[in-house]
Amino acid sequence: MILRQVNPTDVQVIYEINSGIQAFPWTKKALEEEMQNSQFKGWVFCDKVNITGYLFARLGDDVSEIMTLGVSQHHQRTGAATKLLNQLISLGRDIILEVSDNNEGAVTLYKKMGFKIFNIRKSYYPDGSNALCMKLNIANPQ
Numbered sequence: 744m745i746l747r748q749v750n751p752t753d754v755q756v757i758y759e760i761n762s763g764i765q766a767f768p769w770t771k772k773a774l775e776e777e778m779q780n781s782q783f784k785g786w787v788f789c790d791k792v793n794i795t796g797y798l799f800a801r802l803g804d805d806v807s808e809i810m811t812l813g814v815s816q817h818h819q820r821t822g823a824a825t826k827l828l829n830q831l832i833s834l835g836r837d838i839i840l841e842v843s844d845n846n847e848g849a850v851t852l853y854k855k856m857g858f859k860i861f862n863i864r865k866s867y868y869p870d871g872s873n874a875l876c877m878k879l880n881i882a883n884p885q
């Protein structure tokens with residue numbers, strides 16, 4: 744198992760994983776543009792051969808924002824997302840994210856990692872589900 748920074752050449756594989764697992768998948772162009780963002784930081788998790796998970800974030804001065812996180816179907820529940828999140832946590836900034844309240848697995852993961860809901864955006868997603876705005880306080884833990 745390897746956790747490493749994203750390379751521009753990883754985008755096709757990330758796109759394919761993302762398309763297979765996300766309720767609202769990113770286009771390849773959107774992923775490429777995100778990788779060009781000045782605050783972009785991303786990692787991939789790989790088994791012996793293939794990329795199996797990815798995390799894209801934007802690093803602000805005090806707060807990081809998770810833009811997208813995913814693990815391919817066959818590699819879920821093996822700790823990949825936890826390892827990717829721990830990599831971001833190790834940077835020592837607070838972390839925010841938005842997740843659909845329909846996404847039970849992700850919400851469970853984030854709560855387990857210590858994220859707390861601080862706002863709810865009603866009917867935010869195309870399917871009418873609410874966005875839970877969640878935050879992990881690292882700099883000033885409560």
Ligand SMILES: CC(C)(COP(=O)(O)OP(=O)(O)OC[C@H]1O[C@@H](n2cnc3c(N)ncnc32)[C@H](O)[C@@H]1OP(=O)(O)O)[C@@H](O)C(=O)NCCC(=O)NCCS
Nearest residue numbers: 764765812813814819820821822823824825848849851852
């Ligand atoms: C949500 C997601 C990233 C979790 O990735 P993962 O690598 O399977 O997560 P982990 O193995 O690190 O799980 C850690 C813990 O989170 C919780 N968890 C993760 N997925 C879960 C699920 N589907 N249902 C319930 N709990 C879940 C569990 O407590 C799990 O611990 P356990 O396996 O010992 O019970 C993955 O399911 C995924 O890619 N989903 C589709 C995309 C997505 O929803 N991304 C996040 C929102 S952008």
